[in-house]
Amino acid sequence: xxxxxxxxxxxxxxxxxxxxxxxxxxxxxxxxxxxxxxxxxxxxxxxxxxxxxxxxxxxxxxxxxxxxxxxxxxxxxxxxxxxxxxxxxxxxxxxxxxxxxxxxxxxxxxxxxxxxxxxxxxxxxxxxxxxxxxxxxxxxxxxxxxxxxxxxxxxxxxxxxxxxxxxxxxxxxxxxxxxxxxxxxxxxxxxxxxxxxxxxxxxxxxxxxxxxxxxxxxxxxxxxxxxxxxxxxxxxxxxxxxxxxxxxxxxxxxxxxxxxxxxxxxxxxxxxxxxxxxxxxxxxxxxxxxxxxxxxxxxxxxxxxxxxxxxxxxxxxxxxxxxxxxxxxxxxxxxxxxxxxxxxxxxxxxxxxxxxxxxxxxxxxxxxxxxxxxxxxxxxxxxxxxxxxxx
Numbered sequence: 001x002x003x004x005x006x007x008x009x010x011x012x013x014x015x016x017x018x019x020x021x022x023x024x025x026x027x028x029x030x031x032x033x034x035x036x037x038x039x040x041x042x043x044x045x046x047x048x049x050x051x052x053x054x055x056x057x058x059x060x061x062x063x064x065x066x067x068x069x070x071x072x073x074x075x076x077x078x079x080x081x082x083x084x085x086x087x088x089x090x091x092x093x094x095x096x097x098x099x100x101x102x103x104x105x106x107x108x109x110x111x112x113x114x115x116x117x118x119x120x121x122x123x124x125x126x127x128x129x130x131x132x133x134x135x136x137x138x139x140x141x142x143x144x145x146x147x148x149x150x151x152x153x154x155x156x157x158x159x160x161x162x163x164x165x166x167x168x169x170x171x172x173x174x175x176x177x178x179x180x181x182x183x184x185x186x187x188x189x190x191x192x193x194x195x196x197x198x199x200x201x202x203x204x205x206x207x208x209x210x211x212x213x214x215x216x217x218x219x220x221x222x223x224x225x226x227x228x229x230x231x232x233x234x235x236x237x238x239x240x241x242x243x244x245x246x247x248x249x250x251x252x253x254x255x256x257x258x259x260x261x262x263x264x265x266x267x268x269x270x271x272x273x274x275x276x277x278x279x280x281x282x283x284x285x286x287x288x289x290x291x292x293x294x295x296x297x298x299x300x301x302x303x304x305x306x307x308x309x310x311x312x313x314x315x316x317x318x319x320x321x322x323x324x325x326x327x328x329x330x331x332x333x334x335x336x337x338x339x340x341x342x343x344x345x346x347x348x349x350x351x352x353x354x355x356x357x358x359x360x361x362x363x364x365x366x367x368x369x370x371x372x373x374x375x376x377x378x379x380x381x382x383x384x385x386x387x388x389x390x391x
Contacts, residue, residue, distance in 0.1 A: 040075045042226045045135045048080035049108035049145040054136055057215035068223030069095035075125060079117050081108035083148045084144035089375040109147040111163040118171040127352040131181040131236060132168055138186035140293045141359050141370060161197055164374060168201035180204065180233030183240065187211040188292040190253040190340040191357045192263065192300055195374040199260045206240060206254045209357050213248035213339050229319045236333060241334045249337035253355035259328040263321050264378035275383055277311040279391040289360060296362050301325065330355050361385050
């Protein structure tokens with residue numbers, strides 16, 4: 001009897017011990033997994049491809065960002081590529097303290113390096129809200145993040161915007177849709193083509209229709225604003241717009257990506273009567289256009305309004321699309337910037353712009369240049385461009 005009780009005690013004790021070990025092991029694994037992620041209300045990721053003539057602005061930006069994180073639980077990470085340095089740097093800024101993380105690779109135009117950065121961020125942080133900000137030159141419509149390869153002597157290479165969009169979209173999905181803001185801190189990225197391409201990257205996209213300055217000065221005020229409770233992507237973007245110095249921009253455009261989804265359907269219906277009509281010859285002097293990296297742009301509503309008038313179409317259809325773009329897609333639009341003394345491109349009055357542009361090819365060969373982009377897959381802009389250049 002005593003032996004049975006002893007055996008039963010040993011068995012129960014062993015089972016309980018095993019259960020405790022099992023629970024503790026599970027808890028340890030869970031704790032370890034938890035500890036690998038640092039929790040923050042906001043995490044702001046900067047991608048800084050400065051292996052080019054903008055390199056002198058890199059460290060002043062990092063210093064402003066570092067000051068902006070003091071007395072705050074906001075986390076900022078900067079992955080930079082500087083002209084002449086053998087590889088990229090990744091710095092984590094929290095509460096005014098910098099922690100450098102070693103990374104391999106020197107090519108900031110390589111989308112796999114950018115994707116690896118986003119993957120690392122997702123594995124490192126747990127955030128209620130994320131912002132992704134890319135700085136530097138804008139390039140052509142489907143170009144972002146240039147690398148001049150100073151250390152290797154290669155010619156300049158670019159990341160494609162569609163590649164960039166795919167990487168950020170996957171990151172947004174991996175974070176359960178918590179990317180609140182995507183900011184193109186680049187020149188001339190507020191185009192219908194670009195904002196539609198990146199529609200799945202974040203709740204809101206902020207970009208500039210014209211050129212931007214550098215290094216920009218919004219950083220500290222922006223980060224201080226993120227400390228406030230219940231700040232979303234729209235409020236974060238407006239904090240950037242309101243904090244920026246006037247000599248750093250011409251215009252800034254904020255779009256709601258849920259509304260951006262509706263652009264193809266409404267734009268296709270708008271274009272159909274134009275495509276079915278005969279367009280009179282359109283002279284360049286009739287349109288306020290501007291060039292960037294060898295490509296011609298025109299304000300979307302200026303161009304479409306001119307085409308509607310030229311083809312004698314009913315204005316109410318154009319008015320409906322214009323209202324949709326201005327009141328639903330564009331949630332905030334800031335003008336009045338004084339970059340380069342307030343002088344926009346020679347024949348462009350920034351007060352007449354709506355905030356979003358369209359590519360306007362100058363030759364028949366260039367009409368299908370962006371036919372692979374998402375907007376061109378859904379809207380027959382190639383046929384429209386052919387009408388324009390052959391009229």
